[in-house]
Amino acid sequence: MIELCAGDVREIAVLGAHCDDIAIGVGGTLLTLSARVSSPLRVHAFVLSGEDSRREIEERHALAALCPGAEVEVRVLDVPDGHAPGYWEPIKNALESFRHTCEPDVVFAPHRDDAHQDHRILAELVPTVFRDHLVLGYEILKWETDTPRPTIYHPLTRRIAEEKARILLKHYPSQTDHDWFDEQAFLGLSRLRGVQCRRPHAEAFVVEKATVHFGKV
Template structure:
């Protein structure tokens, strides 16, 4: 499998439409990056769930998924499933995030995600962070919209297990969902691992990637 490194990585932006999106889609990558780079700045924006149980879950979860990082989390109160109707608010939030950050990497939902909130946020990110490497994470769900990803982050078995454990531990409000369990999270990670010749992995979509083969 061909490998490309990220180069110097001192600042990261992660965005999610809902609390738990970031952890489900990129929790393993966050654990991997933050452990390898103590003090990594992580600016996180979540559009919905603010002011209640969901925000408390998200703050505890991302603190666990970003060990040793300089985590700066904002959780807004946009209504779940209504992003198109609150487009201006969402757009302003993403643009404000862009104005105060200059990240080396951006993690966001995929632009072809079946959920309208995920898809809308992905489109906002792609216009606000035009000159940045944006990796689109995937979220397993009822819609069955998993595709053919183009980039993989291998995960050690320990990291994959820890991701599944932390998701169960920190989001009790989601345990009633039929797809929200250890088997689903590890199953997808195992499939993505097969695709990149490793045990476990997370997969991402990449719209544009600039190479520097002279360095």
């Protein structure tokens, strides 16, 4: 496959509608980036729902485990789960405030065709705030049949894929009653994406638009 290089990534923004979205969608990439950068990776996390709850505690512990050695800042809002479209203005204002706290090299957020209304409203708002950034739309494994047709793959080693699954199961005990929240499901999806890019495992993303330079810049 043709490989594109994003350059030296030192600062990223990761956005999710719920505590666990980021870890499910981009956990393997976070583990990989944290291990590769020469100086501590700066990670700015933004989550719509779960403030002052057990789920916020889970999220903070999970992100710390997924970003060892990184500088991690987490902001969790109190938007009611499942009702994000009704909170459009507060979410937009919070996103704009979050935008002023960071200058990321890459932005990770849900993809626009996600079937969950909370994921979708966040996906629609992110490009209106991060207007000049590379935004990668991640996929969130769940019951709905909304898995996208990815355009970008980030290869993972089997060790990283297994570590991601282990962290998900360890740090999100509130979610283990879901019949899709298990190691086989997470490794199955990452293995499928790996097959599609000829690697052991991978995380896949949707890119709405980007520029490319050929030769020396």
